[in-house]
Amino acid sequence: MNRGLSTEYESTMSTRTRFGLLWKRVWTSRRSTPGTGEEQPQHEPGTSTWTRFGLLWTRVWTSMCSSRSSTGGERPQPESSTPPCSTMTDGIQTSSASGPYPQHAEQEQGEEEKSGSEDQPQDGPSSSGSAQEEGKEETTEHQDKPQGDPSSPSSAQPQEEEGNHPSGDQPQDGSSSSSSAVTHTGKDEEIVIASIQAKEPALGLRRLPAGFYTVVRHSGHEWRTENKRSSVSDDVVEWRGSIPLPSDRSATVVLEVYASFEFQPMLGTGEHLRKLTITVDQLLDRSTRHVPFTIFPKNGDIVSPCSSILMAVKQRNGERSDSSASRVFGPVRSTTETLNELEDATNHGHSALSRYRKHGEKRDLEHSVAEFERALNHCPVDHPCRAAAQSNLAMAKFILCQVKDTIGSLEIPIRLYRDALAARPVGHTDRPSTLVELAAVHLARFKKQRDNVDGAQAEALLYEAMELSSTDSDENRAVSVMLQLYAGHRSGPDHTSGQSSVDSDSSSRLIDEDPWMLSTQLLKRFERHGDLADLQRAITLLQQLVRSVPVWDDGYCVGLGNLGTGLSLRFERLGELRDLEDAISTHRDAVHITPDGHPDKPRRLNNLGNSFITRFKRLGELRDLEDAISTHRDAIHLTPDGHPEKPGYLNNLGISFRARFERLGEPRDLEDAISTHRDAVYLTPHGRPDKPVRLNNLGLSCRDRFLRFGELRDLEDAISTHRDAVHLTPDGHPHKPGCLNNLGLSFITRFQCLGELRDLEDAISTQTDSVHLTPDGHPEKPGRLNNLGVSFITRFERLGELRDLEDAISTHRDAVHLTPDGHSDKPGNLNNLGLSFITRFECLGELRDLEDAISTYRDAVHLTLDGHPDKPVRLNNLGLSFRARFERLGELRDLEDGISTHSISKSRISCTVL
Template identity: 65%
Template sequence: MHQLTQAPGADPQCTGQEFQGKEETFAHTVITSIRATGITLGLRRLPAGFYTIVHHSGLEWRTENKRSSVKGDVVEWSGPIPIPSDQSATVCLEVYASFEFQPMLGAGEQLRKLTITVEQLSDCGEKHIPFTLFPKDGKIVSPCSSIVVTIERRSDESSDSLVSGPLCSTTNAPNVLEDATNHGHSALSRYRKHGGKRDLERSIAEFERALNTCLPNHPCRAAAQSNLATAKLILCRVEDTSAPFEIPLGLYHNALAARPVGHADRPSTLIQLAAVYLARFKKQGDEFDGARAAASLHEAMELSSTDSHENRAVSFMLQLYAGYRVGPTSGQSSVDSHSSSRLDEDPWILSAVLLKRFERYGDLADLQRAIGLLQNLVRCVAVWEDGYRAGLGSLGVALLLRFRHIGELSDLEGAISTLRDANDLTPHGHPDKPGMLNNLGDSFRARFERLGELSDLEDAISRHKDAVILMPHGHPDKPSHLNNLGLSFIARFARLGELRDLEDAISTLRDAFVLTPHRHPVKLTCLNYLGRSFIARFERIGELSDLEDVISTLRDVVVLTPHGHPDKPSRLNDLGGSFRARFERLGELRDLEDAILTFRDAVVLIPHGHPHKPSGLNNLGLSFRARFERLGELSDLEDAILTLREAVVLMPHGHPHKPSRLNNLGLSFRARFERLGELSDLEDAISLCSHSASVPIGAISDRFGASRNWILCARRMHHPSLLRAYSIAINLFPQFAWIGLSLTHRYAEVKRGAGVVREAAAAALDSGFPELAVEWLEQGHSIVWGELLQLRGSHEQLSSVHPDHARRLRELSAALDDAGATREQSLSTVSESTDDALQQDADRHRKLAIERDKLLQEIRRLPGFERFLLPKDFPQLRASAHSGPAVMLNAAETRCDVLIVLANVDHVIHVPLPGFDFQWAARLQNTLRALLGNARITRFDDRKGKLATAGGGSWESLLSTLWNGIVKPVLDALAFSTLGDLSRIFWCPTGPFVFLPIHAAGLYGTQYSSPSHKVSDFVISSYIPIASIIAQSSCPSIAPCGDLRLLFVPQPPSDGQDHLQGVARELKHISTVVGNSPSARTTLLESSVGTVEEVLGLMKDVDWVHFACHGIQDAAKSTDSGLCLANGRRLKISDIIGLSRSRGGLAFLSAYQTATGDEGLTDEAIHIAAGMLFAGYGGVIGTMWSISDWHAPVVARGVYEYLFRNGTRPDHRDAARALHEAVGRLRESGEASFATWVPFIHVGL
């Protein structure tokens, strides 16, 4: 039985005296032993010993300061302590950790405090029941799993009934040295639990006060120096500056000098000194610091027993040192052996060692064991305990590592949930907060890579940004946090293609490289990531200098990475990729040979079963196939198939990169089919590519590419899966033009799938499914405009059934519409916008788009709304065609067809064009271009054109070809007559048909003077970008009332263009017509200034608008096409669509080429007339090419005379008929050539 000892600082004169005076108040019941378990759980400082204090009746008993064994972390104290006879009296038990033995300074750190009544204590103690300890008043308490108190009742006659007296009264005040030390420990403990820097500063101040109290020869001076050094080291890590490391190093060296060999506290001091050297080594990478740390640790190992906490700490820190070092560590096997024999009994430290070893060697068994240990520990530790948060963080990281190794989605979800809890439990300002945010961001990025949900990537970037902001400048972990942010930017660039993300990635990764000290092992990692970003920029922009710099940099990285380093294979892979990129750019075979050699070296170095093995094999296989394509050696193709097949087999199910690997293998089988003609190879290619395209994981670009390869293979053998391949491609296609991108970027992305929709429609027709062909054309035609229409829809059905959802959708759609317009305007005036403003616009735009996507998914789960805002099926499209037939003209490589949708016909009227193919349509487009060139009315002329003096026969040939080949078969199928009022017809062309004047088709000449040889004899033509836009006419219309406000925008005097003399005449004609209409009450506004801002402001308020000015179709950037206004500025398409008007009305564009689109985007109707339509105008009169300044006023007068013919307020829905009449009079006058009247068209309703 151990004798109770006196506490440091206690007054020996009071020992036992007060106890003797109160002896009668104690029963013959004593505590014979106190046993505490798990008392080192979560301690951040190496304990020297542990003791307990028992309080009751105003007295205090303190047990011996004892060491504990690592086996179970159990300490038991023996010694009789009396208990009061009053059963309601309270007894307080406290467990403390001390940090020194010779002598002990201060109370140390309180681990547990338990207050209990004598009755409860007796009941639990006699039954040996561990006390369940909970925090009091929400206070977070330090770890200690349980306390078991043994109670014994003794009779008066018992020979050993004597009990020990108390050490002193609890009212005895400690001296200054002890008081300052206790306050320092208390403040430091609070800092570790809550992260408040004031507590850390208070701790340092108190420890400094304690040290100043100790004279140079004071026996407690070494302890005071160690306490201050501990707090100073934490401050170094918080403020992240290098110089202050000298302070804790000096303090620990002084303490070590006072504790020679044989001193009980020398091993712990050596370990603390090593911790400072390791911290500086991790930050600066100086091998001298690492060697000093290792030397101190080895000395500590020799001085400590094998079952001590000191020995366990040495094992752990040697493992950390091995993990920090670059290259293979000498003596690694001995360290591992030591770890196995010393650490098995400590699950906390062992799990950390196992994780570090897994990251270094990739042995899955280490990771599995670490996860098991951490899961058990988290279950055993109470939520409020300090170690619980750290355990959650480690478990989340381990689960994320296992997901990346195996690919099980449950691991990823568990990692996110666990890391989110750990982050939520970490208060703002806590030093662990940046690391928690960084790890959570990594898990979100991993889920994005797996599932493709952009919201996860946005969450990842947000967390990484917060981590970087919260991490102080100079902190050793800041470069790694910057690296992760940079990688997330690269991931978003790869997904959305926004060049700004790539620029941000390069800037962020460059910062990480600069902040990493020279010779630090992470320096090469930063340089490698920076090289990847430059490769991405080369692939996007094509600057060869970028690639040359990358190759030079990555060569250095590979050379400087020692053999055996775990990152050597990935760095070789990056270098090989840069060689292959240069081969693809320059065609030098030497680069391809270097790529193959480099990839082969990488594959050899990657252990079997390592998660990076499939990537290395994939790169090697692609390089083999590239050499086959260059040299034609079949052996290279066989090697490619073998290597790529192995990459697919090793890739776990559900891995985000598996679709691209399957597609790569499929392409290789297709290549072998092309070479050998074996049908089985083509079937294998179809199987692989279809699997790649169909799985709902991986990058959209990879899946879309796989679907196109599937299509090519299926077409070769007329495979029954062809339509399914097209269906998947079309469903993926709109995701390229995601509504969260800028308008310009969305159009650039649409170009990637040009032609797929038209070919799909042709395949559907080949298989006898014309309705499917119509649905696909509508879904894939004018994708961007269709989404803009959705944003401005009213959604009455949803409002009537689910008004709250409808309200949220309206608010989000309006905000998204506004954000898109604001962003496009900011991009158009980038010189006037700051980078931060542009980034804020982009972030807001994306977040709104993500939120709206989620709301749409929620709405589609509601009964009856499963297809809400999804592409319309044929019955819905048919119901939209009330105003007239929608005539889709499809031009595919294999065939050309017309598909007619009528409201009163339950099927598609299919009109094949057997004598008309894609090449013929393209030739007609070239013919038209030549005719316009002969007439000197070209894309770059102004509104004023000159009359054609030659080529009239060619015009007649062009228009007769359109009549005989396209229009007449359509009119025959519809059985239209020239008798009575002419019907409306809505042309919806695709491909090269977009640029052909279908509305003017006919047989012209004196021999065809009867009214039955041209399209205008039968119908009134309008053009529409998508068929569903005419659905607006089926809605009940509100009769127009009140004053019709018409805005006239003439050519301003300062637009920098040639003066248009006909504008004044045009204004005079319009003024005369509207002024002579007594019942119309029309207000004619003339824009005298003509600035973009003034015109936009007026357009919001007026009903109709008429432009008589120059127009420009911008070939470089379609959305910058526009109308020339004052000061040389344009009213751009991007400005126009931002209006979002709701009043309908007419837009008359008496300007050059206002209804001609981008030749690279024939299916997207990117022209000014379409912009007006989607801004809310019900109908638009525009031109297909430059118009005559002489004839434009004639057409305008004819249009307005017809619209105002009745003296009542005109209806914009009569504009198509008005244009038909006006152009007809011009045509029949004989004074105008084809080039002057053909360009006028009507768009819309």
């Protein structure tokens, strides 16, 4: 089943269940009469029940539509253009006025000789300011707790206090007396809040939140939870820990929910969303019945943030748990603590912006701008919160420019966002949201002025944000929507649909303003659209930039890395070995110039290792393979634990181990490959776009171990892992064909082991999809055709349908024709074509097929390097063909050639065993 549809169904059912509870509550309120022992629900003055029900229905319908749009399946993530069994290159780098301003690029390369398996190497970004191979962030799974009947009785009606906060929503609750008449707990009894759940905290917000947190106050002190992200699939944030409550059950507790707009470090309190004042007795009653505090909008709002809050409260006898509170939650702070000038100005700015969101008064927006400007004035250049202050001011000024329709003033928020982005390098948790917000400003100016430079910059920023954010994040959802809007604007009457290169005038201006940015955009757009002109232009521009930058400048190494990336991409596209040699030389220079201890050293070592493995797969030189393993090991050794790029480096080292196992057959290399790939998968957070790539590579290694040792469990693990990789890869993603190819290989392997025809049919179906989804000219197409041909001939041997044999020969011919001379896959593809010819000869007796088989086998043996583990097999096949021709024609020469070839084959096997 499609996982996106499954998620949508669950989300929709959750909303409908909530709507059913709301309907039941309104219906109950209609039927309730005074004197029945049931307290009437609270309504706004002058608002009829049916009018209020209409607002509730509108709100629920809006929420259902939002759930559908946010859970309809993952979008394509441009984290890599590398299909499975490929090598990613150095992340694209670029420089800005303040230094290198890198972006991310990866390349695609692969090996599919005989088995046609496809590894997917991973690349980190090229510099601290680049889009990294993946962003490290905490991901927590949240589940909606089942909601109780809102009309159930409770002890009293909780109050949401507005005070100086902008929230004006009213929590709703039925009520009755509590079952307990005790007002104090026992001497040794402790009451604690164990968890807090906030439903739909981002609903109705006009700004992209970084996270959410809660504050609990009582007895003159407060506890603040950690800042956590929400999940767009269920729109629930949950905090766990222990917050002690007063022993007096009549004591008042205040709970507040806030939205934050940065993580590292957080500035001010953020935007206040909700405030509830409740008693300990109410909390215990609601927790026992598992009923949330449902909060409805006020002040004419149809939707507003945080629709319900559910708290789990526990009573503990004879034990205290202060350590849990201090470990999970923030330190206890006195409520009399005063804010400094910076925080005070920031909080006033958020409050004014929230009032503007609710009431639309321009004076509130202007007040917000003034307060955020005051906050920025309190942040010197080296202040850790300066980036947050710049982002806040940029957002307020952006909104003000839109309100006043002064698009020419958008240069101010763009400059502020760019300064903030420079202070939030790759690995910074706030970089994705800053990328999205900056892209929004560029898109707004593009919509008004139709300047293709703005469009290209917005597109590059959005794709980088997509690569860095989880598929279940608010940032990723915003990226998907904005890319759709940009596509719509591009296809409008003022812009030619399908335009794939930057307008020449705009490009000239961008070269003058920031040539590094242009080279980055050209490389990234080539990866997305495949326009060779973009790649050629990027390489030419980078060559000019490298020649013009002093060697001691950081931009020189950045330029070398990007130039190596461009040359590797051109090698993959055109197959010119000279480009690969130049790429290795360029990456090697970048590594040698980068001093030890430099943060970019591991990334550059990783990319050099990828170039070595690419050349090994093309030429088969064992020295390149050893250099790749050594270089990847150095990259990992220099990368600290917890670094977001480490899983990608581990993935690439695993690919190198597996390649050496395939070449030399040492079981230790296979075990190292599996162990390394498992670590890469384990360290990759759920929802990351890189997860399918790493699952795919782990599946390949598990299949290899089955082929070596015959443990069926390894094969089942391979199939399960490949299935996960396919399901997690969205349709249209460049990795999809490779994942399908490798799943098909696992199916055909299980068929060969167990003989179940269903596995053979699944293999052919899956591999056919893989071939059809692979564009012509793609370097992996020959390998995928080869694998499909093997499956066709296997089905012919099982069912005897001549059509399958003809399809096998046609498919293998295409694979050989598309494989460039000198490619290490060429001998294996020729060997399989020869097998198809000899099979048809045995079936139909046509001498021409036997001649073609001998000729093809000869070429396969001739192109196979001495010492290659498959050389004895190919010699043996050639010898069998000579014997078949001797039996058919009686030529003694064929018999002698057959004996000679078999003798050489046996000697090769003996040498291998020794």
